[in-house]
Amino acid sequence: MPEKLIHRTILAIVCLVALLGGAALAQAPLPVDDAFRLLVRRDADAGLRLEWQIASGHYLYRDKILVAGDKAPAVATPPGETKDDPNFGPTEIYHDHLTARLGEAPPSGSLRITYQGCAEDGICYPPVTKALDLATLELSEVETGFGFGATREVATVTPASLAATGEPALATAAPAAPDPTSLMTGNLAWTLAAFLGFGLLLSLTPCVFPMIPILSGMLARSGESLSARRGFGLSSVYVVAMALAYAALGLVAAWSGQNLQVVLQAPWALGLMAAVFTLLALSMFGLFELQVPARWTGWIAGRTQGRAGSIAGAAALGFGSALIVGPCVTPPLAAALLYVAQTGDGARGAAALFALGLGMGLPLIVFGTFGGRFLPRSGLWLVRVKQAFGLVFLGLAAAMLLRALPEDYALPVWGVGALGVAAFLGAFDALDAATGWGRRLQKSAGLALAIYGATLIVGFAGGATDPLRPLAFLAGGRRRPGVRVAGAGGSVGSRLRPGPVHGECRRTPHSCLLYR
């Protein structure tokens, strides 16, 4: 059975991603400002959030993040991964992304933010210090290094004088314990709302239908005493229990994701995840169905039958039902779990999945309370909802892929994506005189998108990298540097690829030609 095979393949891929802890692929070190991008935002409570985007294959040291200045607030950094080098002992580092928090900062004045990191494949950057204007939150370059360029005093041999000239006398706020309020700020509310919405959308697909007989069976068995109120109570318990089961899944996914963060950033892992998302998207387009085997459903339904009708029975049934979801919940659920694993935040993951379960269950509560009268009818629009999910997954796959590819490739990837969406909007479908205005409007939007997508691809071929000006090269705009050491004979193994010269030498210090 091909579906089974595909299902197993996906499972195998996910397991592979989870199990292979191996080394991340080596990547060329970047200029320090590309390796670590710092952005500062002000929170609602006047605190500051320092956000670093860390390029893949690079990491920041936790104990090198320092904030100095007049009345500098304490900086709180989350616990990092422990990098345990046999030669150099354990140190805490961050990959991918770091958010540090500063306590209440004055509305004006300036702070100096210092940070330092390395690239995995063997180069360490000098510390970077940026000046932060507290009024505008703009960052300006102060220095790279620690003032080494200036004339320095010469060291002396006596230990006493060493103490005097020893460590930098920065008034630093030491890295503190993780901020317990971090979960309540940021975009948690949005995440929860989004997951609740996704859940509701999912419930509109036929996904939730297998649960209706289970629920109605349970309600029926509670006999004549069933009032709307009791029905509401029982179905609510059922739904909350189901959501809790999802929350548990979310917690596990986030926890395992936290331990796999490094692996999940490796290009091959990103590629595999992109492949999984693509397969999930294909499933949403109806190419094949992903489904938990029917006998599991039967088994759980059978186990819980005896206790049906009571509150405890409803809870047990709900918890069990979470695992026997219908054919179309599986891919979105897998996608949600992958997403949560990426964030590596346990509480957030559990909350998000709880919201998803709740969203899925809301119509069930309506059903339990009022009977089948208010449930939406199945139809073509449900297929559209599934397709929309498919598009979202394809977008996620593209985003994953682009993190593993050089930025130049963003244009063709999004171009192809735009063409795909255009096709779904009916840009290439024929209209006739009787076609309504809605359909015509949709086709116009689709056509516009198709033209934009095609332009992006043409722009890529012309060497453009700016999605807003893909055809700038026609006007003699910036091309990608075309200087390459053509036909430089004699390969020296994988590490020594004769590369382009100086300008790009900064990007590929592994063996570029420098001079001569």
Place this chain on the structure above:
Amino acid sequence: MNRRFFLGLAAAGLAGSSAFVLAGTRPAMAKAVDVNAVLHDPEAPTGGNPKGDVTIVAFFDYNCPYCKTSAADLARVVKEDGKIRLVYKDWPILTEASVQGAQFALAAKYQGKYETAHNALMGISGRRSSGDAMLEAIKASGVDMNRLQADLTSHGQKISALMQRNHAQALGLGMNGTPTYLIGSFRTSTLDYRGFKEAVAEARRRQTAK
């Protein structure tokens, strides 16, 4: 590859670096880099075979984990090859203590013990050594400490000036961090034993092919 082609590339590289300077992103790159000054700074310590046909220029920091891991492989390749000239560029950019370490090592040069001090500092295990720990390591390696202090005092300005030159050259060549190795006409960062051997072989092949 003909010579003209490489000259063209070098010109492109220089033009690129000047454009970078004009853009004002790195003020330290105000001067074009003189390749001869990089390869033959009279003050910079050298090792290996002074008449070697291939020159490796090492830019490093004594508190840089990757410098330490690759230093042993580099030393082994230089010794085994026998025809490599090695130029040491102390470029202390990672920590404050790195500067002290570099000053100690460069001062040891005046008693002919630069490489002894260098190897002692590269051999310290642990991630970030303090200046004290570096001093201990140099003392244990058999460097005369009284002489070291005297040389630091009398040659301090020269040592500082050398480190400034190294710094300017590194920035001028667009280096991001440590370690960075120039091997013939190649630039690389951390390599292992095999990587160094291959890079040297390729650099040699290019030189003889010209």
